[in-house]
Amino acid sequence: MSKRVSLKDIAENVGVSIALVSYVMNGQEKQKRVGADVVERIREVARELNYKPNQIAQSLRTGSTKTIGLIVGDISNPFFGNIARVIEDEAIKHGYTVIFGSADEDLHKSASLVETLINRQVDGFIIAPAEGTSLQIKALQEKKTPLVLIDRYFDEVPTNYVVLNNFDASYDAITHLIGNGYRRIGMIAYQSTLIHMQERIRGYKEAMSDNNLKNAIRIEEVRYDYINSDMEKAMHKLMDGKNKIDALFFATNALTISGLYLIKKLNLKIPEDLAIIGFDGNAAFDFFSTPLSYIEQPIEEMGVEAVRVLVEQIDGSDEIANIQLRHTLIKRGSSL
Amino acid sequence: MSKRVSLKDIAENVGVSIALVSYVMNGQEKQKRVGADVVERIREVARELNYKPNQIAQSLRTGSTKTIGLIVGDISNPFFGNIARVIEDEAIKHGYTVIFGSADEDLHKSASLVETLINRQVDGFIIAPAEGTSLQIKALQEKKTPLVLIDRYFDEVPTNYVVLNNFDASYDAITHLIGNGYRRIGMIAYQSTLIHMQERIRGYKEAMSDNNLKNAIRIEEVRYDYINSDMEKAMHKLMDGKNKIDALFFATNALTISGLYLIKKLNLKIPEDLAIIGFDGNAAFDFFSTPLSYIEQPIEEMGVEAVRVLVEQIDGSDEIANIQLRHTLIKRGSSL
């Protein structure tokens, strides 16, 4: 790359000190009472030479990089891709850029990403924390690193977070199914101790209990790394035999898609053979044999709030923000 | 954030100069002939204090940030989300992190992103250039900024690029349709002068001409910012009247999805009323009433190659790499 123009180049060209140029470039010419003619000449030369401040130098000096570290499960997952997009837009509005990484729901990848981003001096983090990373998060928190969790959080580590009210979302979905006459309602969730998953499960269970269906509760758990094979086993458990379910609630977008492939393969009629409610909107849900009912997350709001809270933290606020957003239950043919 | 540990802290603790600590931390203790005992003590104290180098300071000094700037159309678009994921993984393998931005196929957003990333001193760029940005790209190229274009490039600006052989892909799709007996084959593309779009159109036209169907060529163009309304008009033009098409080729993933919504609404039977070939794989294609045939791009390879070429450029290579990758035509029910 060709040599960049520095404050020094402008200073030499105009014949003043670097300090004066810095003042003018930072709009401090009033407070510093820089002579009007000098201001004029500095501005002119800066424009001519096309001066752009070296942010690295600024960062080293000021300690602020105007950079946000975003760690999600997988940027190619539509939920995370969409929220990344919102976060990016909001970050730019606040003068920040985004460095991102995918942790693949893996403890070690997450640790490595956090370290990498810390070494790059990001001003703060937005993280969808992987299972078992509560100590990593706690360490960040103890170092007073500005931090906002999204999608999940840890009960035992008080942090800022912006999440869906997952309990309500699940409860609402199950209540809707019950209202439409279904009773043998199953759920397929990830095997995970993470709070968003536990809350979705709790919402299901409580809705069932509250409707005297406690004995009909049937949950199958699927491992993240073996989603398709585990899904197949789970579906068979729920659908085989005389005790088979008549409705099924999927706990995430990826689980829904994986399940739909199987349902298509098994040639099940929806909702006659099986009613379904999925998670997160998706073109695939629209094109399925019967359009899918699903829980819609307010992704835009989640991203906007996450950036807002983070920037407040970076700017020095120490109020902890715990934000729960509301879902929308999109009711369509699959749960009629 | 709490104070970080610096080389100085270690130096004071051990009672040696900062230079020595730097040598040891950078594994130069052999060349610099640092005393074995000193090396030992420095390592020990560094570990105790949990020293992590300040990358900002390193960057300012060395001029290298070990950062890649990635500019795509929209990170929430599955094609770009998937390729971003691959690029991220590859970048990490090479010791780089990724700063990304979505340009929304907009000239000005693109310019603003490029400037932001340059000010952040990224070591190089991977860009899916928006229409009309050839001057931006040319400017980067002239400043010798390491750069690799993906998905598209500009004929008039010689740069590295990694793209699909779009002509072949289109040609193959159309030939397949013709082979299956379709003759009145239409195409819906973006209104764009970008080369990937022009090549896809050229492939369509040439396949038609080569099969004596030049007179049946019918292309409708849709604006990126008005995709759904323009799609509706385009479909009506192609499907209304006695001259209506019997097969339709969509030029991108987003166009395919938009078209499918309409096809579903119009209740067209696929492939009886209309045969279809789409672009880029997608769960939605699998769940459509008839599984969709489509052109699959080698996204993994595209990302891997882009990073490889970029890192070579950053490391000083000045060979220009122009890489065209091959598609796979996935044949299914929609084009039978």
Next chain:
DNA sequence: CTGAAAGCGCTTACAG
């Protein structure tokens, strides 16, 4: 074998 020193490009308290 080790250290003093310059310098990357910037900001800012201080002096005049």
Next chain:
DNA sequence: CTGAAAGCGCTTACAG
């Protein structure tokens, strides 16, 4: 109104 100087944390050519 203006400038000399320190310092952010690092690397590295140079001297001894």
